[in-house]
Amino acid sequence: MINFFTDNPDLAFHLSHPLMKRIVALRERNYSQYDLFDYAPADFDDAMDNYSRVLETIGEICGEIIAPNAEEVDHDGPVLTNGRVAYAKGSTENLDALLKAGLMGITLPRKYGGLNFPIVPYIMAADIVSRADAGFVNIWGLQDCAETINEFAFEEQRAIYLPRVCSGETMAMALTEPDAGSDLQAVMLLAHFDEQKKIWLLNGVKRFITNGDGDIALVLARSEPGSTDGRGLSMFIYDKKKGGVTVRRIENKMGIKGSPTCELVFKDAPAELCGQRRLGLIKYVMSLMNGARLGIAAQSVGISEAAYREGLSYARERVQFGKAIIKFPAVYEMLSVIKAKLDASRSLLYETARYVDIYKILGFIGEERQLTQEEKEEMRRYQKLADIFTPLAKGISSEFANQNAYDSLQIHGGSGFMKDYAIERIYRDARITSIYEGTTQLQVVAAIRGVTTGGYIARIKEFEQAAIKPETESYRRILIEMTGEFEISAKKIVDANNNEFTDFHARRLVEMAAYIIMGYLLLFDTQRDHKYWKTLEVFLKLARATVSAHNTTIKYSTQNDMGKFKVEG
Amino acid sequence: MKPFKIIALAKQVPDTRNVGKDAMKEDGTVNRSVLPAIFNPEDLHALEQALLIRDKFPGSTVTILTMGPVRASEILREGLFRGADEGILLTDRAFAGSDTLATSYALACAIRKINGFDIIICGRQAIDGDTAQVGPQVAEKLNISQITYAEEILAIDKKTIRVKRRLERGIETVEGPLPILITVTGTAPRCRPRNSRQMMKFKHSKSASERSEKDEEYLNLINDRPYLNITEWNVNDIECDRSLLGLGGSPTKVKKVDSISFQTKETKTMNDKDEDINSLMKELIVNHTIG
Numbered sequence: 001m002i003n004f005f006t007d008n009p010d011l012a013f014h015l016s017h018p019l020m021k022r023i024v025a026l027r028e029r030n031y032s033q034y035d036l037f038d039y040a041p042a043d044f045d046d047a048m049d050n051y052s053r054v055l056e057t058i059g060e061i062c063g064e065i066i067a068p069n070a071e072e073v074d075h076d077g078p079v080l081t082n083g084r085v086a087y088a089k090g091s092t093e094n095l096d097a098l099l100k101a102g103l104m105g106i107t108l109p110r111k112y113g114g115l116n117f118p119i120v121p122y123i124m125a126a127d128i129v130s131r132a133d134a135g136f137v138n139i140w141g142l143q144d145c146a147e148t149i150n151e152f153a154f155e156e157q158r159a160i161y162l163p164r165v166c167s168g169e170t171m172a173m174a175l176t177e178p179d180a181g182s183d184l185q186a187v188m189l190l191a192h193f194d195e196q197k198k199i200w201l202l203n204g205v206k207r208f209i210t211n212g213d214g215d216i217a218l219v220l221a222r223s224e225p226g227s228t229d230g231r232g233l234s235m236f237i238y239d240k241k242k243g244g245v246t247v248r249r250i251e252n253k254m255g256i257k258g259s260p261t262c263e264l265v266f267k268d269a270p271a272e273l274c275g276q277r278r279l280g281l282i283k284y285v286m287s288l289m290n291g292a293r294l295g296i297a298a299q300s301v302g303i304s305e306a307a308y309r310e311g312l313s314y315a316r317e318r319v320q321f322g323k324a325i326i327k328f329p330a331v332y333e334m335l336s337v338i339k340a341k342l343d344a345s346r347s348l349l350y351e352t353a354r355y356v357d358i359y360k361i362l363g364f365i366g367e368e369r370q371l372t373q374e375e376k377e378e379m380r381r382y383q384k385l386a387d388i389f390t391p392l393a394k395g396i397s398s399e400f401a402n403q404n405a406y407d408s409l410q411i412h413g414g415s416g417f418m419k420d421y422a423i424e425r426i427y428r429d430a431r432i433t434s435i436y437e438g439t440t441q442l443q444v445v446a447a448i449r450g451v452t453t454g455g456y457i458a459r460i461k462e463f464e465q466a467a468i469k470p471e472t473e474s475y476r477r478i479l480i481e482m483t484g485e486f487e488i489s490a491k492k493i494v495d496a497n498n499n500e501f502t503d504f505h506a507r508r509l510v511e512m513a514a515y516i517i518m519g520y521l522l523l524f525d526t527q528r529d530h531k532y533w534k535t536l537e538v539f540l541k542l543a544r545a546t547v548s549a550h551n552t553t554i555k556y557s558t559q560n561d562m563g564k565f566k567v568e569g
Numbered sequence: 570m571k572p573f574k575i576i577a578l579a580k581q582v583p584d585t586r587n588v589g590k591d592a593m594k595e596d597g598t599v600n601r602s603v604l605p606a607i608f609n610p611e612d613l614h615a616l617e618q619a620l621l622i623r624d625k626f627p628g629s630t631v632t633i634l635t636m637g638p639v640r641a642s643e644i645l646r647e648g649l650f651r652g653a654d655e656g657i658l659l660t661d662r663a664f665a666g667s668d669t670l671a672t673s674y675a676l677a678c679a680i681r682k683i684n685g686f687d688i689i690i691c692g693r694q695a696i697d698g699d700t701a702q703v704g705p706q707v708a709e710k711l712n713i714s715q716i717t718y719a720e721e722i723l724a725i726d727k728k729t730i731r732v733k734r735r736l737e738r739g740i741e742t743v744e745g746p747l748p749i750l751i752t753v754t755g756t757a758p759r760c761r762p763r764n765s766r767q768m769m770k771f772k773h774s775k776s777a778s779e780r781s782e783k784d785e786e787y788l789n790l791i792n793d794r795p796y797l798n799i800t801e802w803n804v805n806d807i808e809c810d811r812s813l814l815g816l817g818g819s820p821t822k823v824k825k826v827d828s829i830s831f832q833t834k835e836t837k838t839m840n841d842k843d844e845d846i847n848s849l850m851k852e853l854i855v856n857h858t859i860g
Contacts, residue, residue, distance in 0.1 A: 038770045039765075039769035039770045040769075041769070050768075053763075053768055054768070054769075057763045057765065057768070060762065100761040101762040101763060101764055115765055
């Protein structure tokens with residue numbers, strides 16, 4: 001029995017983080033549901049035991065069903081017939097197993113049939129499923145769209161749609177259009193209110209919609225005639241049972257081929273307004289995207305895990321020049337760098353998930369009762385952290401996933417180029433992670449505020465003050481030195497007070513912050529479990545060199561540089 | 570359509586599929602301490618068939634019955650997690666050392682104590698003994714019909730059941746009258762996974778011997794949540810002739826155990842059709858000859 005949860009102790013390690021005590025107590029409202037639901041936990045240990053058991057079930061399903069199906073799913077892909085999507089056989093089998101295991105609506109409240117789990121174990125499930133099949137995870141993982149319904153829809157809508165998600169209906173978020181990709185303000189799909197029928201009707205085209213033929217879709221549409229920007233857009237809930245939407249084509253993609261990417265045609269499709277008019281893009285999509293970005297970060301980490309394992313087992317088995325290739329420095333260095341990037345991005349992922357957990361739950365509690373002053377401050381504090389950590393986690397872990405897949409394939413040599421080895425698929429699947437749900441370049445746009453307003457440096461200074469074991473002091477000194485370089489670079493750019501100059505160096509600055517933060521997170525991991533010292537050592541060598549290189553670039557850069565780099569448009 | 574009462578028989582077995590070097594002791598007996606104890610695989614396939622019938626006919630119930638040491642409660646919990654309604658543990662020193670005859674006698678006595686049934690369903694055989702005798706013997710002792718080597722239950726009504734049997738030379742479809750005992754092969758669909766809600770609901774369930782009588786907290790818990798009590802029967806709870814139980818009731822005597830390699834292979838006839846090759850490949854993967 002292969003189990004993708006129990007064979008990877010790093011997962012249980014992150015699940016057991018000290019902050020979970022607070023998160024679980026909040027999520028379970030101090031364990032007040034114990035007498036209301038026969039599957040609600042009695043206390044913290046009971047809840048944590050639930051998470052472990054459920055993750056173990058997911059690990060088993062991944063090891064026994066989803067991973068073995070991955071190659072066939074990648075090969076067969078979904079099929080389009082008469083405007084409807086049929087999943088590959090393996091995808092249906094995967095979905096059926098996860099549904100029977102009760103793994104839809106993991107984070108939704110119990111009153112709607114959900115498991116009421118925090119985001120951390122849900123993200124861990126996504127991490128595990130992505131290692132098994134990074135394409136399939138999209139179909140299952142879009143259940144997190146239901147969080148948007150839970151957060152913003154009316155109670156009557158929650159009562160209708162959330163139980164359906166928990167009982168296995170799949171979801172989609174229909175945002176992108178042919179002329180509205182990164183720039184969602186340009187969305188054209190029209191929503192008009194039919195005064196006679198008293199319903200909203202949608203007309204237009206959506207493109208690149210993952211699982212576009214899902215049962216319930218959240219659709220961004222222009223509800224305010226004559227408007228041209230984001231303030232004219234509203235969010236709608238479309239129920240496939242009502243009809244009006246057909247799938248015009250399924251894209252033929254490079255990777256994640258099991259996941260149907262659809263072009264949708266809306267013809268007088270009836271839909272319900274979700275939340276308030278005009279807040280579609282500026283409020284709801286931002287929240288939806290933040291959830292989805294955390295999901296992509298988890299997908300990326302899962303891909304890095306798969307890439308690492310494939311590279312490791314190949315390097316151990318492959319013999320050249322009379323010995324296993326893992327004995328050669330060129331190969332073992334690649335492997336340990338993959339592992340360091342994997343561990344670093346995983347630490348960043350769960351740190352971010354914890355921040356999101358705390359502020360989201362406090363938000364829900366705030367609807368049930370008045371929050372205390374301390375709770376309000378706690379919520380604001382974690383929301384701010386979540387806002388600057390989410391683009392960092394998505395941007396970095398997806399870039400790392402690509403680098404790791406590339407290096408792991410390189411370790412395979414010519415064999416990795418052949419479809420006989422899983423790394424060929426993993427490499428293709430990795431590619432989309434740094435593109436969708438906002439490209440890395442757009443994550444940088446979101447994250448640069450954390451540099452210019454001092455959000456990152458404030459957090460780094462807090463990290464700097466943490467109590468650590470004396471034998472790890474030398475690592476902190478390295479991180480303090482890196483922080484010094486980051487501060488000099490950031491100051492230079494902020495002082496220049498030139499938006500284009502800031503944008504020009506934004507990625508470098510954000511990466512510097514990210515490497516320092518991940519360095520601290522690994523330092524803290526090493527406090528809890530000494531086995532992470534090796535990862536910490538390797539990662540800090542890489543991080544120090546990167547921060548230093550970026551600092552050098554910025555140090556010798558003037559505003560004239562933009563002219564030198566500019567390409568005539 | 571009236572609901573069905575289904576009894577699923579199950580056995581906890583050492584996981585002989587993943588044997589290492591130390592799986593056998595020097596005297597040739599199985600070293601149980603190094604092998605994890607698992608739900609006998611074909612019994613899991615049987616449980617799935619039971620659950621499928623229950624899904625189709627609301628109100629039907631699935632009761633898992635196992636005979637074994639107290640530790641066998643583990644597979645009852647596993648069954649509850651996967652959707653069974655109730656578990657019964659039959660445990661007593663008096664059952665120790667039972668061969669297939671004594672086992673089937675004890676199981677039949679326990680089944681008589683259960684208030685009626687329509688279908689008894691179990692795996693074809695257990696991976697620690699490979700006898701495939703217990704199911705058929707239970708049916709004989711209860712004087713009911715049996716269908717062995719079932720792969721799929723095709724139809725069922727209040728009087729009859731139609732079953733697809735997987736045989737060495739092909740597939741056979743047969744019908745039998747209820748009540749009936751059915752043994753299921755490993756080619757039937759795999760059992761559904763553990764359900765999260767069921768698992769969280771039943772994880773604290775225990776049989777009487779598993780809980781300490783002094784643990785008042787747990788007794789209060791069982792009082793509030795009676796479903797957490799796993800029914801446990803010992804020899805005094807069933808009506809039986811004690812001389813037919815355990816070692817004394819077992820005519821099988823192990824004279825000697827040898828470690829042998831197969832010389833003559835069992836034969837199987839198949840033609841060159843894709844599905845035959847497919848099923849051969851599946852079989853070879855399932856029994857770990859390849860893959």
